[in-house]
Amino acid sequence: MTTMMEEYDSSLALAASGSLRAFNDAGVLHAADVHVASRLTAMLGETDESVALACALVVRAARSGSVCLDLTAVRDEAGDDGAGLPWPDQDGWLAALNASPLLGPPHPLRLEDTRLYLDRYWQEEKQVERDLRARAGQPPPVIADEAALHAALHRLFPDASYDEQRAAADTAVRQWTTVLSGGPGTGKTTTVAGLLALLAEQAEKAGDRRLRVALAAPTGKAAARLEQAVRHEMMSDRFSPQDTSRLGGFNARTLHMLLGRRPDSSTRFRHNRDNRLPHDVVVVDETSMVSLTMMARLLEAVRPQTRLILVGDPYQLASVEAGAVLADLVDGLVAGGHVNAAELRTSHRFGSEIGVLASAVRENRPADVLTLLRDGGERVHFVEEDDPRETLRAALLPGVLAIREAAEAGDADHALAALENHRLLCAHRDGPWGVERWNRTVERWITEETDDPLWDTWYVGRPVLVTANDYGLGIYNGDVGVTVRRSDGTLRVHINSSRGRLDFSPARLGNVQTLHAMTIHKAQGSQATEVTVLMPGEESRLLTRELFYTAITRAEDRVRIVGSEDAVRVALGRQALRATGLRQRLTGEDTELRGLT
Numbered sequence: 001m002t003t004m005m006e007e008y009d010s011s012l013a014l015a016a017s018g019s020l021r022a023f024n025d026a027g028v029l030h031a032a033d034v035h036v037a038s039r040l041t042a043m044l045g046e047t048d049e050s051v052a053l054a055c056a057l058v059v060r061a062a063r064s065g066s067v068c069l070d071l072t073a074v075r076d077e078a079g080d081d082g083a084g085l086p087w088p089d090q091d092g093w094l095a096a097l098n099a100s101p102l103l104g105p106p107h108p109l110r111l112e113d114t115r116l117y118l119d120r121y122w123q124e125e126k127q128v129e130r131d132l133r134a135r136a137g138q139p140p141p142v143i144a145d146e147a148a149l150h151a152a153l154h155r156l157f158p159d160a161s162y163d164e165q166r167a168a169a170d171t172a173v174r175q176w177t178t179v180l181s182g183g184p185g186t187g188k189t190t191t192v193a194g195l196l197a198l199l200a201e202q203a204e205k206a207g208d209r210r211l212r213v214a215l216a217a218p219t220g221k222a223a224a225r226l227e228q229a230v231r232h233e234m235m236s237d238r239f240s241p242q243d244t245s246r247l248g249g250f251n252a253r254t255l256h257m258l259l260g261r262r263p264d265s266s267t268r269f270r271h272n273r274d275n276r277l278p279h280d281v282v283v284v285d286e287t288s289m290v291s292l293t294m295m296a297r298l299l300e301a302v303r304p305q306t307r308l309i310l311v312g313d314p315y316q317l318a319s320v321e322a323g324a325v326l327a328d329l330v331d332g333l334v335a336g337g338h339v340n341a342a343e344l345r346t347s348h349r350f351g352s353e354i355g356v357l358a359s360a361v362r363e364n365r366p367a368d369v370l371t372l373l374r375d376g377g378e379r380v381h382f383v384e385e386d387d388p389r390e391t392l393r394a395a396l397l398p399g400v401l402a403i404r405e406a407a408e409a410g411d412a413d414h415a416l417a418a419l420e421n422h423r424l425l426c427a428h429r430d431g432p433w434g435v436e437r438w439n440r441t442v443e444r445w446i447t448e449e450t451d452d453p454l455w456d457t458w459y460v461g462r463p464v465l466v467t468a469n470d471y472g473l474g475i476y477n478g479d480v481g482v483t484v485r486r487s488d489g490t491l492r493v494h495i496n497s498s499r500g501r502l503d504f505s506p507a508r509l510g511n512v513q514t515l516h517a518m519t520i521h522k523a524q525g526s527q528a529t530e531v532t533v534l535m536p537g538e539e540s541r542l543l544t545r546e547l548f549y550t551a552i553t554r555a556e557d558r559v560r561i562v563g564s565e566d567a568v569r570v571a572l573g574r575q576a577l578r579a580t581g582l583r584q585r586l587t588g589e590d591t592e593l594r595g596l597t
């Protein structure tokens, strides 16, 4: 019998019956999955329950970031929730699907081996494969002057510490598509800057016009970091004045801006196969955050003879939307023989603890991780207390008050600089270890310390995170800012955007959140000097190795992990699995569930 609670539980599909009902009751399927499956099967006259189940499961898979449903793995992947449910037998399931009208026109579903796709993702994955194969199949770029290239490689990447980067740049010059992969501080940006100088010189030697370069990243914050880092590199004495003048000016933009946003669509852009981007080189940073859909749009917009440099760390969390594109490309393009690898392994930033810790996490070495957390030296701290609030208050409040003090004095520069010193990262938005709770906790600390009750949403020193692109205002998802008092007493919010420093009246800002704490997902693409990571409880489904790795690697200098040994062990033992077919398409291998290691 349906209880009162169930009637109000939006995850339950009360009209469902049979398998769909059983899977929904067990929590494997959400009501939305069941509704899509019920409507599609009804529309196309499909009565087989196992097909309806597969359809609901493929919708569920897409919701959690998979591009397809691997019919051979879904039962294991459902874990305890799936135990005792009426799973169809494998062969019968495949036969029912193959005979189903859902695989016929208008093809809402596509089946490939044992991978079941929603049509949109199938189309996008095939297009990405086709475009990448076509790019790799062309004759390689012509090197105008090998001797000059050799000399420039040794000038821009001078000594043995640059060996990996020199080799990566040499590889990238000689192919149309390069995936430049490496962990934090391995010198990816340094390599990009040197590579651009090499390409600009080669363009000059070939008598071509000035190289047209596009720098892009999935978020405004990541784009701004890329531009700043490349400019910083170009100031180094490895760059000659000619290198700098050959490259001229460039700005980094979000991928959406590069491709040209269209008011009528969020997934189609002004630049596409019929209106390609004009650039000779397109560099995309933080490619791990790029979804399959965005990669499809990017690949159709770049000219075949544009060098495409995809930069990123394949061990980080994948995109919020479906796909694990960077990890698939790192494996698929190289293993498939389409391109040569350009991988950087040596960290130059943290000579020490954080880089070593990140490697131990990536390689799933729990004993080493725990030893490093407990005896990691000055840069790594492990807070294992049951109630860490007092420890955190003592550690974090001085930084929070420094932002407030600068903001109260109207000093936006210092307030923003102080904001970059520290990030408090949570896995979840809600719950005891979530962003909401910790934002309120920090606000309570401020009140206790200053007697300011912080009645208003907008208060002096309120740090904010922009949560949606606002093209009118020129601020983008991921930009951060601080609320500062002006001399006339009014408040202005100063935001570090990829267009530079902007300030607004608080009333103009809609999509912002308080930034005393933020989610690890939202922190992708940014870093802070010091990072505190609040590990969720062991029961959290978000707790994965990739989440932990991404959180740690947001720290430039110091990291503090707050949680239990059990939570650390659970995180290491669990990978964020996404079913995709891109790697197999590029290598010609069989289906498998995609892990990111």
Ligand SMILES: Nc1ncnc2c1ncn2[C@@H]1O[C@H](COP(=O)(O)OP(=O)(O)OP(=O)(O)O)[C@@H](O)[C@H]1O
Pocket: 161, 162, 165, 182, 183, 184, 185, 186, 187, 188, 189, 190, 191, 229, 348, 349
């Ligand atoms: N070969 C090298 N020898 C010494 N220092 C280097 C070398 N390459 C880069 N660095 C320095 O190491 C730091 C990290 O380099 P870079 O920013 O290029 O790495 P990255 O992989 O882009 O980092 P992240 O992804 O974390 O932003 C920089 O301060 C850079 O100047």
